[in-house]
Amino acid sequence: MTTLGRVALYLVFALTVYAAVAGVLAGRRGDRRLMRSSRNAFIAALGATLVAVVAVEYALVTHDFSLAVVAEHTSRQLPTGYTLSSLWASEAGSLLLWLAVLTGASALALRQNRNRNRELMPWVAAVLGGIAAFFSGLAAFVSSPFAHVAGAVPVDGAGLDPSLQNPYMVAHPPMLYLGYVTMSVPFAFAMAALITGRTDARWLVSVRRWTLVSWAALGTGMLLGAHWAYVEIGWGGYWAWDPVENAALMPWLAATAFLHSVIVQEKKGMLKVWNMVLVSAAFSLAVFGDFLTRSGVVQSVHSFVQSPVGPYLLAFVAAVLAFATALIIWRLPLLRADHRLESVISREATFLFNNLLLLALAFAVLWGVIFPILSEAVRGVRSTVSTPYYDFFLVIFGLPLLALAGIGPLIAWRRASPDSLIRTFRWPVVSALSGAALLWLLGLGSSTAGLTALSLCIFVTVTVGLEFARGTAARRALAGGSVPRALLDLVSRNRRRYGGYVVHLAIVILVVGVTASSAYSTADSAHLAVGQSMHIDGYTLKNAGVFQRPGPNYTFEYVRLAVSRGGTSHGVLEPGQRVYDTGQVGNEVDIRSSLPSGTDLYSILQGVDRDSSGGVSVKVLVNPAVGLVWLAGVVFLLGALITLWPDPREARQLARRYGELLARSGA
Amino acid sequence: MTAAAAVAAAAALVMLAVLIIAWPFVSPEREGPEQRLSDDDRRRLALAEARDAAYASLRDLEHDLRTGKVTEADYQAERDRLRAEAARVLRELDQLR
Numbered sequence: 165m166t167t168l169g170r171v172a173l174y175l176v177f178a179l180t181v182y183a184a185v186a187g188v189l190a191g192r193r194g195d196r197r198l199m200r201s202s203r204n205a206f207i208a209a210l211g212a213t214l215v216a217v218v219a220v221e222y223a224l225v226t227h228d229f230s231l232a233v234v235a236e237h238t239s240r241q242l243p244t245g246y247t248l249s250s251l252w253a254s255e256a257g258s259l260l261l262w263l264a265v266l267t268g269a270s271a272l273a274l275r276q277n278r279n280r281n282r283e284l285m286p287w288v289a290a291v292l293g294g295i296a297a298f299f300s301g302l303a304a305f306v307s308s309p310f311a312h313v314a315g316a317v318p319v320d321g322a323g324l325d326p327s328l329q330n331p332y333m334v335a336h337p338p339m340l341y342l343g344y345v346t347m348s349v350p351f352a353f354a355m356a357a358l359i360t361g362r363t364d365a366r367w368l369v370s371v372r373r374w375t376l377v378s379w380a381a382l383g384t385g386m387l388l389g390a391h392w393a394y395v396e397i398g399w400g401g402y403w404a405w406d407p408v409e410n411a412a413l414m415p416w417l418a419a420t421a422f423l424h425s426v427i428v429q430e431k432k433g434m435l436k437v438w439n440m441v442l443v444s445a446a447f448s449l450a451v452f453g454d455f456l457t458r459s460g461v462v463q464s465v466h467s468f469v470q471s472p473v474g475p476y477l478l479a480f481v482a483a484v485l486a487f488a489t490a491l492i493i494w495r496l497p498l499l500r501a502d503h504r505l506e507s508v509i510s511r512e513a514t515f516l517f518n519n520l521l522l523l524a525l526a527f528a529v530l531w532g533v534i535f536p537i538l539s540e541a542v543r544g545v546r547s548t549v550s551t552p553y554y555d556f557f558l559v560i561f562g563l564p565l566l567a568l569a570g571i572g573p574l575i576a577w578r579r580a581s582p583d584s585l586i587r588t589f590r591w592p593v594v595s596a597l598s599g600a601a602l603l604w605l606l607g608l609g610s611s612t613a614g615l616t617a618l619s620l621c622i623f624v625t626v627t628v629g630l631e632f633a634r635g636t637a638a639r640r641a642l643a644g645g646s647v648p649r650a651l652l653d654l655v656s657r658n659r660r661r662y663g664g665y666v667v668h669l670a671i672v673i674l675v676v677g678v679t680a681s682s683a684y685s686t687a688d689s690a691h692l693a694v695g696q697s698m699h700i701d702g703y704t705l706k707n708a709g710v711f712q713r714p715g716p717n718y719t720f721e722y723v724r725l726a727v728s729r730g731g732t733s734h735g736v737l738e739p740g741q742r743v744y745d746t747g748q749v750g751n752e753v754d755i756r757s758s759l760p761s762g763t764d765l766y767s768i769l770q771g772v773d774r775d776s777s778g779g780v781s782v783k784v785l786v787n788p789a790v791g792l793v794w795l796a797g798v799v800f801l802l803g804a805l806i807t808l809w810p811d812p813r814e815a816r817q818l819a820r821r822y823g824e825l826l827a828r829s830g831a
Numbered sequence: 832m833t834a835a836a837a838v839a840a841a842a843a844l845v846m847l848a849v850l851i852i853a854w855p856f857v858s859p860e861r862e863g864p865e866q867r868l869s870d871d872d873r874r875r876l877a878l879a880e881a882r883d884a885a886y887a888s889l890r891d892l893e894h895d896l897r898t899g900k901v902t903e904a905d906y907q908a909e910r911d912r913l914r915a916e917a918a919r920v921l922r923e924l925d926q927l928r
Contacts, residue, residue: 165832171841175848182852194867200855208848215844283868362868365880431884431891502881576901577891578909584902631898638897658894821879 166231169219170310172212176263177300179209184293191286191359202289203278206271209296213264220251220260220309230317233257233309239323241717241745249334250324252341255458255473256309261338262454263299265345270296273349273374280822281370287356295348298480307473323717326742326750332392336385340412343382344450347415349374350422351447351488354440358491363436363498368426369818371443373808375426378450379419380804386412387797398751398768400687400785402793403678405554410529411453417526418446421519427660428515431577433502437492438519440499444488449526451481456533507579514572521565528557559613563620566675569668570624573631591630596623614683621672628665628672635662655806663807670800677762677792687785689770692723694778701786703765704728705737710778718742720752723769723780727756739769739782762791871927878924885917 183205190198220233224247229235233254238247251257270292277285303309327333350371357367389409394402403409422442425435459474492499505513532549539547574588599622600615609615632651635658639650655662690698692707699705708724722740726733737754744750756765766785773779832840868876892913896906 165837167834167837168832168840168844172844175845179848179852186852197855201852204851204854208851212844212848364873364876366876431887433881433884574900576895576905576909577888579905580900581902581905584900584905587902588900634898635894638894641897817883821883822876 165219165222166228166310169216169223170308172215172219173260173300173304173308173310175212176209176216176267177297177304179205179212180267180293180296180300182293183209184290184297187286187288187290187293191290196282199282199286199289202286202293203271203274206267206274206289206292206296209300210264210267210271213260213267213300216303216309217251217260217264220257221248224248224250227321229319229321230312231309232311232313235313235318235321237321237324239321239717239746242321242324242329243716245334246324246329250328252337253324253328254309256303256307256311258337258341258458259299259303259307259473260309262341262345263296263303265338265341266292266296266299266348269346269349269374270352273352277370281353281366283360284353284356284362284367284370287359288352291352291355292348295352298476302473302476306476320746323744323746323748326744326748327396329750330392330396332388332396336388336392339381339388340385343378343380343385343412344415344453346374346378346381347419347447347450350378350443351484354443355488355491358440358495361495361498363495365430365433366822368429368439372423372426375419375423375443375446376804376808378446379416379423380801380808382412382416382419383800383804384797386416387794387800391794394790395753395755398753400685400753400766400768400783400787401682402790405529405532405551407533408457410533411456414526414529414533415446415449415453417522417529418442418449421522421526422446424515424522425519428512432512434505434512435516435519436499436501437496440488440492442519442523444485444492445523445526448481448484448488449530451477451484455481509575509580509585511572511575511577511580514568514575518565518568518572521561521568525557525561525565528561529554532557563613563616566617566620566624566671569671570620570627573665573668574627592623592626595626596620608684611679611683614679617675617679621676624668624672628668631665632662657813659809659811660807663803663805663809666803666806667800668803670796670803673792673799674796677789677794677796680789681787681793685785685787687783689781689783691779691781698782698784700784702729703734703784703786705767705782705784707778707780707782708736710772710780715742717746718744718750721772722752722754723772723782725754725767725782727765734765737765737767739767741769741772757791759791761789762795763788764790875924875927878920878927882917882920882924885913885920889913889917 183202186198186202186205189195190202220231222228223231223234224238225244227234227238227240233251233256237250237253237257242250252261270289273292274285274289277288281288353367353371353374357363386409389412390402393404422439425439425442428435429439455474455477459477505516507513532553535549536547539545570592571589574592576584580588596619600619603609603615603618608618632654635654636647636651639654640647643650643653645653686701688698688700692698692705694707694709697704697706705725705727708726710721710723712719712721714720720740720742722738725737725739727735727737735756737756739754740752742750742752751768754767757763758765764785764787766787768783770781770783772781889910892901892906892909895901896903901909
């Protein structure tokens with residue numbers, strides 16, 4: 165199988181190089197057979213990549229320790245599920261996963277557009293082929309999953325990093341990769357539009373859903389990663405502005421800006437250059453994110469591998485930026501706006517401000533990530549950029565962004581008059597000010613940023629609520645029917661708009677969860693002898709003894725903490741440590757979540773007295789409303805799905821616009 | 832899997848891939864060369880997008896009126912402007928037909 169897998173990888177490289185070359189020739193000659201051949205090359209490349217994946221998985225489950233990816237990341241005792249998912253624990257394996265998603269997405273995008281965008285598609289194939297050739301070249305020649313171990317073949321493997329032995333790690337990396345990799349498709353369409361001079365809105369229509377998929381996958385992947393960090397890493401939080409977390413956040417912010425500015429180009433013919441810049445930035449940041457995760461240049465709780473691919477990835481990012489910049493400059497005359505911004509008090513202006521703030525936040529995060537690297541390169545000293553830096557910019561840029569999430573939906577296109585502004589915003593503003601006063605009276609004024617954020621959350625919630633209420637009332641006035649029917653009709657007829665509002669609500673829920681759980685959290689540490697108790701935020705935790713129990717490939721040593729509140733029992737918490745058969749040690753926190761408040765009682769075992777007395781050192785946190793952070797993920801996905809759901813009315817309109825008018829040219 | 836079987840499987844994989852990419856050149860299906868957009872086609876396309884954008888803006892404006900985001904006076908002025916824009920685009924499209 166190893167030989168077959170290795171040949172399959174070389175074949176993927178050859179096929180993707182061919183796809184790129186055939187795409188260029190098809191674009192230059194207008195040869196449809198070459199285009200079809202290029203498209204077929206991606207299907208063959210996907211098949212060959214899957215053969216390579218199966219070959220690696222076969223080596224993993226049969227414990228072929230002659231391969232480095234098997235020997236370094238698995239052991240005979242590792243449960244089968246984690247053995248299979250250890251494919252993406254290694255650099256070489258994760259590169260293969262990246263390649264599988266890339267060839268799959270490319271084949272699908274080309275298949276979807278086989279009868280559309282005929283002028284663009286050869287160049288889309290060429291760009292996607294170039295990207296895939298780069299990554300398959302890395303997998304085949306630089307960091308192969310079929311590389312053998314140096315020296316004698318070990319009897320057993322080193323085992324999988326304990327923190328990766330968590331169900332979230334089965335889903336979190338593939339979800340992030342889906343997000344990173346699918347950003348290639350919008351980038352390829354943008355470059356094809358620039359190469360062909362087809363800078364009309366057609367390419368935007370084709371990539372909107374791909375951008376949404378990428379953006380939703382990155383958002384979901386980040387939240388899965390945050391939940392993994394919360395339940396596995398054991399410091400009591402879920403987001404630490406870690407470089408690898410930031411790696412996913414930066415392209416997500418750029419993609420969020422792009423999804424908003426696309427609307428302005430489609431409706432007003434503005435921001436054409438800006439959209440090209442954004443899509444190039446989002447793709448470059450996605451590859452840069454891969455560089456951060458895989459190169460080992462940053463220290464991160466999420467980074468488990470160091471490999472030789474770092475310089476290649478960095479060179480690729482530089483090449484992508486140079487290529488995109490050159491094309492944008494070349495096509496500047498075609499990218500002139502059809503209309504000018506007529507008033508700063510208009511919806512297009514709020515979209516523009518939203519874009520500037522999102523990009524400013526993305527670049528503040530980027531600077532925070534690269535500063536330690538630059539500092540080490542220039543001064544030879546590694547500096548650290550810590551949480552206060554990021555928190556500062558999150559407040560400076562994030563709070564106005566939150567306000568815009570409420571202002572944007574209620575403001576009219578082109579120009580809003582003072583009368584309409586007063587009429588539209590009076591209730592949201594009154595609600596936010598009243599809410600702020602109430603929160604202040606409740607004692608939440610200790611954090612100005614927190615109070616402002618929560619007040620803005622009220623503002624946004626009221627604006628979104630009003631949008632749904634007024635829209636439903638208008639729909640009923642127009643078509644009659646019940647309220648639920650009118651609401652369903654309203655959302656169904658305006659999926660992008662109302663799906664977007666649901667995402668705005670998810671952001672509100674996230675902000676409330678983050679604000680409450682970070683600004684109003686309490687923590688305490690104690691040494692407890694058996695029978696001794698500690699008290700925190702009304703809870704009493706009593707050491708009921710230290711125990712052990714066996715797991716599939718580890719022994720779990722834990723303390724049993726009996727929890728009570730006001731004399732009523734609230735069950736037990738059992739934080740502990742897993743000592744794996746391979747000698748690795750992993751912390752296991754225990755969390756008790758209470759509904760509906762979403763408050764978590766979070767316990768960490770910091771040490772066990774080695775005199776067998778049963779004494780332990782523990783840390784306990786009370787994290788209020790942290791459940792809202794995870795709820796936000798569910799609402800976010802719901803909003804993304806509404807926005808993504810195909811709209812037959814829109815499809816008919818596009819068919820009329822592009823199909824009838826230019827049928828003979830295959831536009 | 833024996834070495835011989837692996838080599839045979841690899842050879843079959845390569846041959847299958849070659850067949851897949853060569854198929855458009857050997858299949859009986861024939862297609863003419865791709866037609867590129869003329870300048871008139873590009874102009875039509877730009878006008879069709881402008882027409883649809885004007886229609887969409889009119890629909891948004893109606894929605895904004897019904898949901899109280901614009902006053903009646905603002906609505907009338909903007910509606911007239913958008914209708915004039917749509918009429919201009921349609922006239923230009925007609926001239927190109």
